[in-house]
Amino acid sequence: MEQLSGGDMLTRALHDEGVDLIFGYPGGAVLHIYDAIFKQDKIEHILVRHEQAATHAADGYARATGKPGVVLVTSGPGATNAVTGIATAYMDSIPMVILSGQVESRLIGTDGFQETDMVGISRPIVKHSFMVEDAADIPMIVKKAFHIATTGRPGPVVIDIPKDVTDPKVKHPYEYPKDIKMRSYTVPGKGHSGQIKKAVEALLGAKRPMIYAGGGVIQGEGAELLTKLTQKLGYPITNTLMGLGAYPASDPQFLGMLGMHGTYEANMAMHYCDVLLGIGVRFDDRVTNSDTSKFCPDATILHVDIDPASISKTVAADVPIVGSVTAVLEEMLECLEQSQQAIDAEALETWWQQIAKWREKDSLGVTPHTNGIIKPQQVVQAVHRITKGDAYISTDVGQHQMFAAQYYGFDKPRRWINSGGLGTMGFGFPAAMGVQLAFPEAISVCITGEGSFQMNLQEFATCMQYNLPVKIICLNNQSLGMVRQWQDMQYGGRYSHSTYAESLPDFVKLAEAYGHVGIRIENLGELDAKLEEAFALKDRLVFVDVMVDPEEHVYPMAIKGGAMKDMILSKTERT
Amino acid sequence: MRRIISLLMENEPGALSRVVGLFSQRSYNIDSLTVAPTEDNSLSRLTVMTSGDERKIEQITKHLNKLIDVVKLVDLSESAHIERELMLIKVKAVGAQRAEVQRLADIFRGQIVDITATALSIQVTGTSDKLDAFIAAQAENTVLEVARTGVCGISRGDKVLTL
Numbered sequence: 252m253e254q255l256s257g258g259d260m261l262t263r264a265l266h267d268e269g270v271d272l273i274f275g276y277p278g279g280a281v282l283h284i285y286d287a288i289f290k291q292d293k294i295e296h297i298l299v300r301h302e303q304a305a306t307h308a309a310d311g312y313a314r315a316t317g318k319p320g321v322v323l324v325t326s327g328p329g330a331t332n333a334v335t336g337i338a339t340a341y342m343d344s345i346p347m348v349i350l351s352g353q354v355e356s357r358l359i360g361t362d363g364f365q366e367t368d369m370v371g372i373s374r375p376i377v378k379h380s381f382m383v384e385d386a387a388d389i390p391m392i393v394k395k396a397f398h399i400a401t402t403g404r405p406g407p408v409v410i411d412i413p414k415d416v417t418d419p420k421v422k423h424p425y426e427y428p429k430d431i432k433m434r435s436y437t438v439p440g441k442g443h444s445g446q447i448k449k450a451v452e453a454l455l456g457a458k459r460p461m462i463y464a465g466g467g468v469i470q471g472e473g474a475e476l477l478t479k480l481t482q483k484l485g486y487p488i489t490n491t492l493m494g495l496g497a498y499p500a501s502d503p504q505f506l507g508m509l510g511m512h513g514t515y516e517a518n519m520a521m522h523y524c525d526v527l528l529g530i531g532v533r534f535d536d537r538v539t540n541s542d543t544s545k546f547c548p549d550a551t552i553l554h555v556d557i558d559p560a561s562i563s564k565t566v567a568a569d570v571p572i573v574g575s576v577t578a579v580l581e582e583m584l585e586c587l588e589q590s591q592q593a594i595d596a597e598a599l600e601t602w603w604q605q606i607a608k609w610r611e612k613d614s615l616g617v618t619p620h621t622n623g624i625i626k627p628q629q630v631v632q633a634v635h636r637i638t639k640g641d642a643y644i645s646t647d648v649g650q651h652q653m654f655a656a657q658y659y660g661f662d663k664p665r666r667w668i669n670s671g672g673l674g675t676m677g678f679g680f681p682a683a684m685g686v687q688l689a690f691p692e693a694i695s696v697c698i699t700g701e702g703s704f705q706m707n708l709q710e711f712a713t714c715m716q717y718n719l720p721v722k723i724i725c726l727n728n729q730s731l732g733m734v735r736q737w738q739d740m741q742y743g744g745r746y747s748h749s750t751y752a753e754s755l756p757d758f759v760k761l762a763e764a765y766g767h768v769g770i771r772i773e774n775l776g777e778l779d780a781k782l783e784e785a786f787a788l789k790d791r792l793v794f795v796d797v798m799v800d801p802e803e804h805v806y807p808m809a810i811k812g813g814a815m816k817d818m819i820l821s822k823t824e825r826t
Numbered sequence: 827m828r829r830i831i832s833l834l835m836e837n838e839p840g841a842l843s844r845v846v847g848l849f850s851q852r853s854y855n856i857d858s859l860t861v862a863p864t865e866d867n868s869l870s871r872l873t874v875m876t877s878g879d880e881r882k883i884e885q886i887t888k889h890l891n892k893l894i895d896v897v898k899l900v901d902l903s904e905s906a907h908i909e910r911e912l913m914l915i916k917v918k919a920v921g922a923q924r925a926e927v928q929r930l931a932d933i934f935r936g937q938i939v940d941i942t943a944t945a946l947s948i949q950v951t952g953t954s955d956k957l958d959a960f961i962a963a964q965a966e967n968t969v970l971e972v973a974r975t976g977v978c979g980i981s982r983g984d985k986v987l988t989l
């Protein structure tokens with residue numbers, strides 16, 4: 252058998268696992284590994300400028316491709332810098348493997364230089380973690396890590412590697428395991444047939460049905476089957492923030508996103524439905540609003556998820572189904588095919604008429620200013636037009652994120668790259684890099700805010716080094732807009748530490764300083780032309796600084812403590 | 827509601843901290859916790875006494891099952907089971923008190939395991955209630971030290987927790 256050092260084993264194991272791209276940043280504890288990387292040509296390493304960006308880039312790559320993202324960081328500060336990105340991936344169930352260097356085994360526990368207990372620090376934000384004690388275990392640990400990260404409900408897995416384990420002088424026989432058995436880890440597959448039958452019967456018997464689909468459908472590659480089922484039934488459907496693209500937004504059966512900033516019609520249909528099919532969702536508080544006792548008062552709740560712990564966690568399910576979305580959807584479709592039961596067409600017609608009335612409210616309608624001031628929503632609409640709705644859109648967190656979710660209709664899964672669960676400012680730009688690396692020919696857009704962008708702007712340099720022509724659309728409202736909105740609504744307009752107009756950098760010059768193109772847009776009249784100009788520069792990174800109306804709020808907005816039907820619709824109207 | 831959850835987990839470093847971490851992270855109670863290897867060296871058995879309503883207990887067992895190191899789990903309190911706890915208790919005892927402590931120990935089927943001129947150390951096993959009662963039965967201000975193991979248990983009858 253081949254004899255390899257720990258460092259060489261790692262790169263070989265990654266290659267044997269099918270990894271061709273990793274994101275990282277070197278340091279003392281991982282120098283043996285970096286030397287191993289230098290000596291091979293199978294895996295490309297992207298040098299970011301901050302470890303947090305490595306995790307977000309790997310995350311963006313994973314969200315866009317469905318393949319696990321891989322990160323390599325050094326011990327101590329390298330590892331702690333990665334923590335926010337690991338937590339971000341964990342909250343959104345993104346497959347990721349993080350290799351973190353550790354001090355030499357003999358120094359562990361001595362407060363050695365750059366020692367930190369990475370397994371301990373990351374414990375609550377990983378699906379699992381490993382500490383490598385013996386180089387000979389590397390192939391098996393890598394195999395297990397990828398298996399755990401990518402199956403079931405996916406998530407990040409940390410492998411902590413003491414420096415001595417990768418010593419180039421110590422060699423071990425190398426063989427990559429073909430398969431693994433773990434007695435303590437089984438992956439749910441098919442759902443319970445009896446339950447599925449019950450769910451289909453409930454769906455067919457519904458008078459006011461509603462389908463509520465989330466990120467699990469995208470992660471589980473169930474979008475196509477879900478679309479088929481939804482269209483076969485002819486029922487209304489909504490997607491969560493994480494589920495955008497699971498059902499084509501341009502289809503008339505789609506009611507838009509639901510929840511805190513969901514459309515009027517989606518939230519109303521949720522509240523008044525009598526049968527709710529929740530699939531790949533977790534009844535998160537941004538959907539249900541804070542008081543779950545008011546949630547969907549009349550509905551029989553059918554809940555499909557791969558994670559049993561997600562079922563009946565916040566809202567009790569009447570028909571719980573644990574299984575992979577594809578297996579369950581396939582069986583539901585079969586069941587539907589064979590069922591003698593007919594849909595109550597009359598009731599459905601009445602239900603759609605009701606929904607049409609709700610739609611007339613036009614809760615996402617935008618009234619343009621006549622004085623040339625740009626509304627942020629108009630920018631997203633223009634980006635949609637120019638990219639023909641076919642771009643990958645990464646965002647940061649804030650108003651711009653919600654505008655992007657509301658106004659860029661996603662027709663395909665994996666196009667919407669966003670930190671939903673953790674809500675991490677600084678996510679968007681590095682995530683867009685990961686997307687661009689995965690799909691060099693695609694349009695990778697980062698819709699950001701001037702606040703969030705400043706949290707990871709050092710990645711301008713990475714984009715220069717690797718020629719990543721990401722398009723950054725900054726909805727510059729000169730404030731931490733979402734914070735400001737809450738201060739408007741709940742704190743009498745006292746803008747405590749949410750504005751900084753006088754100290755903003757000149758983003759155009761900043762982009763230029765890194766060798767990129769910067770464009771500023773200040774007037775509605777120039778919006779389309781200048782955006783077109785930006786997108787025409789296909790092989791350049793372009794930072795577009797769009798000055799938008801700082802007074803704008805995101806609506807609809809759920810009324811705290813209310814039911815889903817309780818919404819603020821504008822500065823002057825509520826339900 | 828008081829519940830006793832017993833589980834088998836991989837005898838690996840970090841496994842215990844994952845279980846304990848889960849409880850603190852999701853703010854579940856740990857009333858007592860015992861853990862030790864089983865007849866199979868690759869497995870540890872952990873027993874945790876916790877409390878909560880049906881919904882909470884269901885979440886606790888689901889989340890425990892999700893931990894990669896947890897191989898198998900049983901909620902002992904769901905059916906007939908035997909539970910035991912061991913206590914070592916040191917009480918001040920001089921003069922006539924010594925006989926009294928000895929008598930109490932006999933009633934509770936405790937054993938005196940150490941003795942000095944002024945104190946007695948007693949080992950008592952049984953349910954947590956029984957141990958509580960033994961402590962309560964001691965004369966005022968005589969209890970010097972208490973060390974309890976926490977609850978462990980097994981199901982009654984043929985039912986077993988194995989792989």
Ligand SMILES: Cc1ncc(C[n+]2csc(CCOP(=O)(O)OP(=O)(O)O)c2C)c(N)n1
Pocket residue numbers: 647648649650651652674675676677699700701702703704726728730731732733734
């Ligand atoms: C790392 C981090 N810190 C703080 C927050 C809280 N937060 C949420 S939105 C927001 C404002 C974001 O400002 P900006 O990026 O300019 O977006 P805008 O809302 O103005 O569109 C803040 C501070 C967060 N989500 N993430």
Ligand SMILES: [Mg+2]
Pocket residue numbers: 649700701702726727728729730731732
């Ligand atoms: Mg802003």
